[in-house]
Amino acid sequence: MVGVLGSLPVTVTGSALLGTGGNNASILDDNAGASSLFGDIASTNSSLFNQIKNNASQRLATALNQVNQQASERNAAINVQNERWITVKAQINNAQIAVSNGQDSADKVANTLLLMRGSVAGTGIQGENTKLYVEQFDAQVTAINNEADSSGPAFNLVGSINRQDGTYNSVEYRSDVNLNSTRLTGTYIGSDYRIEANDGTVWIPDLGSDLIQSFKNGGTEAEKYTTNDGQEVAKATSTRNGLKLLSYNQQTGKVTVQISIVPDDPPLVVTGTLKKNGIGVMQSWYYNGFATDADRKRAFTDINAAEVNLVSARGDLERSATQTAIDQRHADAALNALSAQTQKANSDQSKQTEDIRLKAAQQYLAMQANLQNLQSVQSNYLQAFSSFVGDAFTQSLLDINT
Numbered sequence: 001m002v003g004v005l006g007s008l009p010v011t012v013t014g015s016a017l018l019g020t021g022g023n024n025a026s027i028l029d030d031n032a033g034a035s036s037l038f039g040d041i042a043s044t045n046s047s048l049f050n051q052i053k054n055n056a057s058q059r060l061a062t063a064l065n066q067v068n069q070q071a072s073e074r075n076a077a078i079n080v081q082n083e084r085w086i087t088v089k090a091q092i093n094n095a096q097i098a099v100s101n102g103q104d105s106a107d108k109v110a111n112t113l114l115l116m117r118g119s120v121a122g123t124g125i126q127g128e129n130t131k132l133y134v135e136q137f138d139a140q141v142t143a144i145n146n147e148a149d150s151s152g153p154a155f156n157l158v159g160s161i162n163r164q165d166g167t168y169n170s171v172e173y174r175s176d177v178n179l180n181s182t183r184l185t186g187t188y189i190g191s192d193y194r195i196e197a198n199d200g201t202v203w204i205p206d207l208g209s210d211l212i213q214s215f216k217n218g219g220t221e222a223e224k225y226t227t228n229d230g231q232e233v234a235k236a237t238s239t240r241n242g243l244k245l246l247s248y249n250q251q252t253g254k255v256t257v258q259i260s261i262v263p264d265d266p267p268l269v270v271t272g273t274l275k276k277n278g279i280g281v282m283q284s285w286y287y288n289g290f291a292t293d294a295d296r297k298r299a300f301t302d303i304n305a306a307e308v309n310l311v312s313a314r315g316d317l318e319r320s321a322t323q324t325a326i327d328q329r330h331a332d333a334a335l336n337a338l339s340a341q342t343q344k345a346n347s348d349q350s351k352q353t354e355d356i357r358l359k360a361a362q363q364y365l366a367m368q369a370n371l372q373n374l375q376s377v378q379s380n381y382l383q384a385f386s387s388f389v390g391d392a393f394t395q396s397l398l399d400i401n402t
Helices: 041-122 130-148 284-290 293-390 392-397
Strands: 170-174 181-185 191-197 202-205 211-216 224-226 232-234 236-238 243-248 254-259 268-278
Touching (some): 181 293
Antiparallel strands (some): 170 181, 191 202, 211 236
């Protein structure tokens, strides 16, 4: 008798489903029941469940990698701009330091000018050591010049002038990332001068000491002097005891000075033009060592003028301070904007990551629920079919004979 599953390619005799008979084959044996017909449903569902988890994990990892890559590229672009603005800000900071140092130097020079008044006044007091006050005055002039040049040329707004033509120093810095720059023109709070002699030589003082020396070729080549006993020495002298003013015309700048190179030789008489640069106060030789009230009065007049010039220099520094402050605020605004962009980029990354995780979790739970529903349906079918094939009558109908 051929049953309803007789079309299965079974070639042995006996009870094919139940496995009765010596050489009979069975789809359902006595122990397996309906599971032999449908297979191990639990094992199949477990395999599907693992596959779903693996696929979901792979898709989640891919999506997260894409978000992280985009965030990394976005932050990298922001960081490039950030580094550029940090470089700009550093240069602006250096310029502000130059301005601040210049203002501090101007304050020190102002205090020194006040002390110089006392030095000049001391030379007119009967019974006082005039030489001591004169030396003190010269030391104060040197201190002013040293203060003016206390900073290097790259960051000096009150000194480091071009001594050939008197051009003031300047400080230049980048003001944005587009290679725009700001140039701060300096001022001069020292007191420089040169005597351009009629014979073409130039007498130039060393501002950090009391030395003055003769140069030729436009002030570029130091001259030598041969003494009466045949020795060759530098054509130079001390402004404290080797230089004496013979005449000076305030309007034209014409000057005649007496210069002693060595004590045993007669002094040189040099006539030329005195050219000043800076706040205008000179060394004691220019005031004849404060020998008379008229000399002291000239000194006080120059100190007054130096204080006025210093006020003007402070005004220049204040304008430079205003400019650097404007550039600083611009740089700070740009850096703050970049910081906000970084925060937004990180926030967007976090939100996108959270959205992807939430969506993946929802999809995973939905697939898990569908699989569980499928498993439940399969289980119901298994139970129903198991009852069906367990009936003796049904088993006899399914018997397959060869």
